[in-house]
Amino acid sequence: MTATSVLRIALVGAGEVAEHKHLRALREVRGATVVALADPDTVRCARVADRYGIPQRLSEAHACFSPQIADIVGILTPPGTHAELAIAAIEQGRHVLVEKPLALTLADCDALVAASRGNSVSTMTGFHMRWHRLLSRARDLIASGVLGRLESIRGTWNSPRGDETAPPWKRARITGGGAIVELGVHLFDQWRWLTGAEVIEVFARARHGTRDDENATISATLSNGMLAEAVISERTSHVIEIEVCGDEGRLRVSCQRFDGLEVYARRETAGMMGPRRRALVRTLRELPRGIARMRTLGDYGDSYRGEWQHLVDSVRAGGTPSCTMEDGRAAVLVALAAAASAASGRSVRVADAPTTLVAAR
Ligand SMILES: NC(=O)c1ccc[n+]([C@@H]2O[C@H](COP(=O)([O-])OP(=O)(O)OC[C@H]3O[C@@H](n4cnc5c(N)ncnc54)[C@H](O)[C@@H]3O)[C@@H](O)[C@H]2O)c1
Incomplete structure (x- = not known):
């Protein structure tokens, strides 16, 4: 990655929050572009990808964790799936944003915290209201x-x-x-x-x-x-x-x-x-x-843009985003x-x- 390269984002989950919040906000994020959308509901995935002009549509989430596809992955799926998907992405070296709630069990939260600490990637819990x-x-x-x-x-x-x-x-x-x-x-x-x-x-x-x-x-x-x-x-x-x-x-x-x-x-x-x-x-x-x-x-929609801009800027700077896996675990x-x-x-x-x-x- 160079200082001027555009970071590639893959989103996992083409549901309500992806379509109406994240993808709207991501249109205004500087230095990054959405290149892939993954969802086993292929009809929904294609419809949302068409709406936002996303080139790659995948029916299987793990396919977008490879370095050939994306630099950053957004996990926007039902909470019970967050830990397994996010840990797989982190272990493949992807920077990750996980929607709230981080997970549904303490064991899954702990596993996410450990994966985040054990890999040199930027990870963030999606509490967009902090922005x-x-x-x-x-x-x-x-x-x-x-x-x-x-x-x-x-x-x-x-x-x-x-x-x-x-x-x-x-x-x-x-x-x-x-x-x-x-x-x-x-x-x-x-x-x-x-x-x-x-x-x-x-x-x-x-x-x-x-x-x-x-x-x-x-x-x-x-x-x-x-x-x-x-x-x-x-x-x-x-x-x-x-x-x-x-x-x-x-x-x-x-x-x-x-x-x-x-x-x-x-x-x-x-x-x-x-x-x-x-x-x-x-x-x-x-x-x-x-x-x-x-x-x-308004400011509510802008908060999603703010959280993504923060992650993109953190990845570029090699820094730790301010809304951590530990914060997700605490909530x-x-x-x-x-x-x-x-x-x-x-x-x-x-x-x-x-x-x-x-x-x-
Ligand atoms: N930040 C917020 O204010 C906010 C608002 C709404 C939802 N959310 C969170 O975002 C997440 C998603 O919520 P939603 O409302 O979009 O849910 P949703 O049910 O509308 O959409 C979830 C999508 O994920 C897909 N999916 C399920 N398992 C998958 C997998 N293994 N791989 C890829 N795709 C998979 C489903 O097919 C579905 O299209 C939840 O954690 C929710 O709490 C956050």
């Missing part, structure tokens, strides 16, 4: 100390889906579906990434319908003493919001609004003149950018503890979490 423009700004603000001593963090993630569009693996917790595993890992990673603290103990409640864990709430304690709360749903209206409160102020990020970062001093409420004026100025200042990016899912551990808590009705310490997912019912 969300407003969340990155929020993280910098938190690190600056403007909120004072951190007290609590609250995340809401609703991503409604109808039964007719849910593949079988998204219907059951033990195959990676539902609010605790599919969506929860994002918020568990946000808790860690935004606060720099680890999750110590969780208490979870889940509500099932035709699918497992259609709604869930998870309360947690963090290693820095903060309290954390997640409210997650696959049934109700779209929202992704994070609020962090300190003893000197609080901030709130509405991740789907271009003007969605609000910061309040300790004595301010949202209805006061100062915050209202700041909100108006913020909206007017950011409106042109917001309108320009609306068609590409899965919290999900394992939360699943056990929801099943037992008791708090579960993350250090004592079972090594596999406890079934929902």
Whole structure:
């Protein structure tokens, strides 16, 4: 690879997230191009490859791990397949991005961490929200100390889906579906990434319908003493919001609004003149950018571009990407503890979490 060569990316899995998020974002990534798409569903694979002009279509994933085909591989398949596919790619010397959740068992997470450490390749867990423009700004603000001593963090993630569009693996917790595993890992990673603290103990409640864990709430304690709360749903209206409160102020990020970062001093409420004026100025200042990016899912869509650009730049620089396999493992551990808590009705310490997912019912 030379400093100017274009890196070749192969994607494994031509499903929903590949078609509607990764491939859209990859059109705007500098220094890389998608050369291959692999999926045993050859009809879907061909349709998605045609849509994005991808030259090679493969029905078998391992075929794209060879150095003749790709430099980087994106594993975008159901979670139960991540470890086997990603380890095979790493062992063939490919740089790898693995979608969240990293895996469904502690053994698979450990095997991924070991493979990543034992090979000189760049590997990354796909927590794309770490590249969300407003969340990155929020993280910098938190690190600056403007909120004072951190007290609590609250995340809401609703991503409604109808039964007719849910593949079988998204219907059951033990195959990676539902609010605790599919969506929860994002918020568990946000808790860690935004606060720099680890999750110590969780208490979870889940509500099932035709699918497992259609709604869930998870309360947690963090290693820095903060309290954390997640409210997650696959049934109700779209929202992704994070609020962090300190003893000197609080901030709130509405991740789907271009003007969605609000910061309040300790004595301010949202209805006061100062915050209202700041909100108006913020909206007017950011409106042109917001309108320009609306068609590409705004900052949410951009976060996928950011994660890929980060991996491509890391590969080129020979560096370690900032969202590691260890980060992926840490979020899965919290999900394992939360699943056990929801099943037992008791708090579960993350250090004592079972090594596999406890079934929902
Ligand atoms: N980052 C996010 O916000 C986000 C959003 C949605 C999904 N995801 C994650 O992305 C992954 C895929 O989700 P999805 O919604 O696209 O699922 P999906 O079921 O729509 O698509 C998965 C695709 O993988 C293919 N596949 C299965 N086994 C394969 C194998 N061995 N080799 C090659 N292809 C194989 C299937 O045929 C299917 O086309 C999951 O881990 C999911 O949690 C992440």
